[in-house]
Amino acid sequence: MPNQNLHNLHHITHQAFICYFFLCSVVVLVAQPLQGIYPIQNFYPSDYKAGIQNIDFAQNRDMRLFVANNLCVLSFNGREWGRYNFKNGKKNRSLAFDEDHDRLYVGAQGDFGYFEGDWQYRSLAAAVPEPHAEFDEVWDVFLIGGKTYFCTFQGIYVYDGREIRVLDHEDGLERCFEVNNKLFAQTQKGVLFEVGSNGLNPVYGFEALGGVLTGMIAHEQGYLLFYNSGQMEYRTPMKMEQPYPTLEKALEGTYVNHVLQLSDRRMAIATQTAGLFLFNPQTQVLEHITVDAGLATNACLRSYQDYEGNLWVGLQNGIALIHINSPMRLIGKNIGLQGSGYEGYETNEGAYFTSSSGIYFLPKGAKKSRFLSGTEGPSYGISEVGGRLYAGHHRGLFLLENGQARQVAATDGIWGVKPLRSQPGYAIGGGYFGLYLFKIGPQQVLSLAHPLKGFNLSSRFFEEDREGRIWVSQYYKGLYRLSLSPDLTSVAATPISADSLELSGEQIALSEVEDELFLATSIGLYHLDPENARISATELFSEGPEQQPVYLVAQDQKNNIHLLCDNSVGFYEKVSQDNYQYQPSSLYQLRYHLNNDLLHASVHIRQGILFSANDGFVHYMPAAEDQPTVQQPIVARQVYSTSKDQELYALNPFAPAPGAPAEIQVGPGTKIIKFSIEAFQFSNLNDTKYRYILEGFDERFSPWTGTTSKEYTNLKPGTYTFRAQARSNLGATITSQPVQVTVTPPFYLSKVAQLLYLLLGIAALVTLFNLQRKRYQRKAHRLEQQQQLELRKEQQKLTQIEAEKQHAVDQLQREKVRTELQHVSNLLAASTMNLVVKNEFIDSIKQELQSLKENGRWAEAKQALERIVKEIDTNLKLQEDWEQFEFHFDKVHGDFLSRLQQAYPDLSPNEQKLCTLLRLNLNTKEIANLLSISQRGVEVARYRLRKKLDLEKGQNLSKFILEY
Template identity: 30%
Template sequence: MRQRKQFIFILCCIFLNCVQAQINKLGLPFSEYFPSAEYKGGIQNLEITQSPEGIIYVANNFGMLSFNGTSWDIHRLKLETKCRYLLIGQKGKVYVAGQGDFGYFTIDSTGQYLYKSLSNNLPEQYKDYDETWRIFKKGNELIFCTFDYLFYFNTNDELLDVKPSPADIESFYFLNNAIYVNQQGSGILKQSEKGFELIPHGDFFSDKKVSTIIPILNNELLVATQNSGLYIINSIGIKAWNKQNQQFYKDASINTIIRMSDGNFAIGTLNDGLIITDKNGNIKMQLTKGHGLENRTILSIFEDMQNNLWLGHNNGISLVELNNPFSLINEQSGLPGTGYDAFLEDKLLYLGTNNGLFYKNIDNPNNLPENFTGSDGQVYEVNKVYEKLIIGHHAGTFTIEKDQVNLISDIPGAWTFLPLKNHRPYILQGNYKGLALFKKNGNKIDFIRKIKGFSESSRLMEQADNGDIWMTHGYKGVFKFKLNDQLDSVSVKYYGEDKGLPSKLLINVWRIDNKLIFSTEEGIYTYNNDKDIFEHYPAFDEYIGAKCQIISMTEDPVGNIYYVTTDEMGVLEKNGNGQYTKHSGIFNRIKTLLNDDLQKIIALEANQVLFAAKEGFIHYNNQSKSRKVTNLKTLITDVSITHNIDSTISHGRYLTEKGIVTKQPKNAIHQIPYKNNAVRIAYSAPYMEAHERTMYQYWLENSEEDGYSEWNNKTEKEYTNLSEGEYIFHVRAKDVYGDISEESTYTFIITPPWYRSTYAYTGYISLAIILVLLIYFFYEKRFQKKTEKLTEEKEKEINRIDTELKSSEELIDKLKNEKLKAQIDVQNKELATSTMQIINKNEFINSVKGNLNTVIKRSKNQEVKQEINKIIGNIEKNIESDKDWESFSMHFDKVHGDFTHRFKEEFPDISPQEMKLSAYLRMNLSTKEIAHLLNISVRGVEIARYRLRKKLQLERSDNLQEFILKY
């Protein structure tokens, strides 16, 4: 079942599309006129072309014009002569044909266009020619056409050949890789290897002035003459192109013709402006002065990248936007005033404006709307109720009778009409002061009465399936009416915030998909009859937002929904599955043109709507050819220094091995002195449709941390007081349809000020080093002096301390010596005591021995003698014992610095007895005391002293005891 419904829906769509296909453009295309005062050039514009970047070039009386989407510039030839023709060549060169000259435009170091003449390189015999009229590219050759010669150059701008031109020719054409000319008296000739030869049937034009020749299908040629019409040449012969329009073409005086990309033809005339025809020459549209154009004479036509037409007039330039689905029904179309409502019946389109009611036959798009007599004034609604056209007007209510209007009610301000479902054939009217009732009687509609019970202005009304009538007021909320059985009054129920609505302001009611919806400040709502409240309606949230405020809305016969909100406008195209596809960007082109009083969208047929506009109406054909989307570019057009001077450093064009490019190469990064650290950068997007509404974002990397700016329509940005460093300027554009271009960048460097430059820092470092060295040497010298002073003071202090130390040492030595002396004295005393003890002992023993010897002598008893002799022997042993000496020697050496050891080492030959003698002499003992200690006589001591002197090898004068004491 579902598939069947979808199939039926698709068939209906196909049928309705076939029906609506009869409507193409109901009005005039958007166009823009550039007068000579704006582009600051001459009046004649003989040729137009476009660069791959989108820049428009025009051959003008004053030179070559260029338009980048923002501003016009003029570039003069060397002799400032007229520019007749131009051609975009390889590597970005623009070749131009001029008056008495030809050459090309290249660029200088800043990117400024620079003209270079090629005619100067011609041999002298060929320099005498009048004008260059055409430039053709044939393979790798460029052909510059004059009435005297054809000059052939290669792509390196070197002259290859010179050929004579035929005599008495009127113009040159390049078709199918060959040159054609029209020769007076002969006709159309074609260049061959033998020269120029008459083409078959070419003599037909011997007496006609040919303005254009273009190839069409099957090797046929379409030849346009200035005053003799249009003809087709083929292998069979010649025939008129569209006989029924031949006289019109003759009277129009054709100047030029081109074949457009859609197969149609654009014809530029001298007297009747622009004519658009189909492939058979049937006129589809005509634009002329006061009817879409500001000038009726067209000298040149060019179709740009967006399939729009550029027209070169005898005074001015026009852009005609054929590449969008909109057309204007305005005063130039014969419709004065602001648009409010419209209605299409059969082939007649009724248009209501603040100037009255008009009608127009859509079968003839070039005819003008006609006014209904008596309808002057504000029209609010044009509708068909019960098969009868009815008009809501400021002055009352009218019906249409043939070619005039008939007033049926003078109640002022007839807003809208609503056929009553439950009370046919009655009609409810909303007006300034409330409600009124009408009824269809036969073939006419009669006013019945005013309705009691409500007196508010009732502009928007819709009827529910149950017969309830809903009316929304702009600032009072929602009202529900119920008519009584007598149809003379209504009961009214008010709905506001207490019934679920977000507010009572800006509420409108629409019938969409056979359902009543209510648009509010906070989105779309529907009425819940069971709960008697309003609830949010989410069906369109994913497409236009849950909180959007819809200003106007309508649905066409195939279910497409057209809407206008406070933020955007668009169409929701209904798909076979019941879902929608949203298109909104295309409508940006017309949003600012809509009527801001009582906005309205009028569905005419499937995919055909009218938008009420400030100037008439805007027709939208949803099935017209899609707008051609090109690769939108943003160009840097001028970089200037503005600090103290105003000097351009770049025009955004660069000469490379590949030719002229707009992308900045690395070797073209400009260094700007710090003293000129204010930069102005101009930019433009060469997108021509509504170019004044192109928006831009920019960002200076390394200066602005927040990234891209907000979208705005500025075409230049200035930066001042930039610090030194590298900067990258980013810019991108967004056209009127919301398409965003690729990013363009420009890199530049602000060099440091002289005092922060590399040289300065080198100088700073050098000065710093010198300063450091000076400071070092200064402080070194100072340090040396201080050191010397300190050294001197230290030396003095040291000397003082040394002196004190010496005094202390002397004192210490003295104290030590005194202590040592005291110790020595003590030890000497001990030695002396020990020695005296020994001496006393020996004396005592000797005395005892002597007494014992006396006893022996006196005693007669042998045993006693023997015992006494034993005692004497023991005594002698005791006297000779070395134990006393060893003890003495140990103490002696401690007191006298190891005297015995030293003395023996130096004088090893002395005997122990002599060593003892030496020790006793050192102790300063007397000879007698020594005798007792050595147990010898005094004489023995003297002898021992003598022997000791000899061993010590002392002279006679040497005192033995002094020697030993000093040793």
């Protein structure tokens, strides 16, 4: 990581600007009296803290400037310098910025490579093929067709992103030149080659050049060639000529280092000993900027035009920035004028200038003005009365003619004179202590008549309305309406109240625009209605700067109406009648250098308008005002935690500025956050002003300040949005992309902690609830145990009572059951006996029938049958006894027959009866009698029953029936 040291350019302040304000001389061969000089800024080694020699320049998309210094590579953002080197002590000679890969290619002594990222340097020297590894300075770097060309006297090293190919020539090489995206190289024997894909190709007609080339520019069908000897020529394959003898003569005897064609087709020619030449081939206007007027040195090594059109010049002992596209020119010491300027007036014979030192005259076509003897002391307004020029002076009034000044009135100071339209033949002058009446003589020469009585306030701003009333604004004492007496000896003064506008004690400057009277005040521009003595907001200008202090309003000869305000400077261009369009002005850059004592605008010049300055004048040409086409960015370069000594965010110096807002998250320990910004205001000659806001912390933007950083302390947790603003060279406000900063709370205040607190709270509540519940549960349990104990005691008592009761009931139940069983048994026994009797009865009938069959007679048989029928009828009733037997049997033996029938549905009724009798544990004989079968029949029936009951062999039938 290279060592970066940023240096705050505090020298670009009021004092620094004064150092260069008039430190440039320009010779214009097609001269005009008011041709001034370009604004120039000089940067010295003490400013950028590096070496003296600066050879080459480059610039990236965001307008950051890079400079090849002999000790390091410099970067410049419009206010601060950074320094970066290879740590190898080699001198840097050339630069080129590759926007496709965000790289800054560097050529140095015996080395070349590129910077990328956060100034990480990668040398490509190790990739050079071995036969060509030794080389000296890399004087030029060019980016053409996706390739990088490092140009040395030994060869051209071509880097395609992967490898390096070397193009050389047996005669050795001199400098290389890029023209119309083509690369040319000259051999040390003067032959010109074009660098092609297949090597060096000779250029037809350029085999023998007249010296060592230092510049090559496409021109018409050929090329303009510049030699280090100062010679130049125009050459095509067919001819050679000198098309610009003026330029050729100016360069004669100089040593040319570099030639650059500018965007407006002019040529910038840097020389070793004669400074810088600017030449326009179309108008053939030559401008010569030399050390005599303030360049740090005449040794101009190379020039570079940035995206805004400014011209940077690498010097042997510093860097110069020339604002060649500025619509402003500076007039002062360059023409020999000393002191603060007040007014300039251009005539056919030349231009007159009044200043704090006296009156100067610049003859037409002359390079220097001359001081007009006898005008020593402050001089003021110049005006024409009766076809003659007059200048107000600290000692009275001077007549200006034929390049001379003659005093025509000796009074206290006079600010200026104006003819009285209501009184032809007279003029009125505003003085330190009131007004003076002048009479126009036969030769149109003014002579002092007398002071006008009745008004003794300073009258620098005065105007006459259509009715002949005189209006005077005294800067801080208010507005007055003066009426001349019929004998023109005095005036009646009426103060005009402006209390409703809150102008009491505030500055008021009276001006005439479009034959209307206007007041420039500390609260804006107002219109004065002379008829009604009413002051109102002006409706003449429908657009323009917001309401703010207005210090000056003036109308030039092109009917442009110029306003100089507190935070804006511009002019209203007249589009049509009562229709004006506001244009911001580059004069905004110099508003702090305009005359802050007696601010004045001179409109009697052929081009533009002349503003009085602290040193001389600023000549502003609205027609040359070029609205910027390149956005001047303002970006947050770094966000730094001072408390933690930690970089939170940094802008990549080579990558384009981010299009989306940057987002930063900082912890609660970050007590102090410092934002640093870059504005890239190269065209702004003043110190650029900035203001800041941290939304969420600040309620409004901070006051304008010159510092490029802003600190914030003790930010509470939350999300904040940082924005910075700067003013452009036209006074427009430029806003940076926002930077969003989120300050996370300490852990104990974080959402996680809050969630934990919530969970802990819930846990605590749950625990408390559980503790209380357990407490109540224990209490309830104790009560319950006590109650249970008491209940058990009671229960025991009740149980005992119940047991006793149940015992009694059981006893009664047993008695009842025993009684019922006894009754059922009796019934069962009776049923059994009935069955036995029945069977015996049937057996007896059987025997009687058998006897009757054997021994009876019919009569006896008939009687016997009747008796048998009666006995059968009697015994039929006994069938009911079997059914009753079954009922009582099931009741005693638990539904034995029902269960038996359900388990063995195939049992016949007789088999069921056999089972009942076996259940009664009757023997075979008893069963045979009850069933009216033989004992053998009972045995057979038992056998069959065993089979239907699926009894195994050896399993006792009677036992099975008894246990079933």
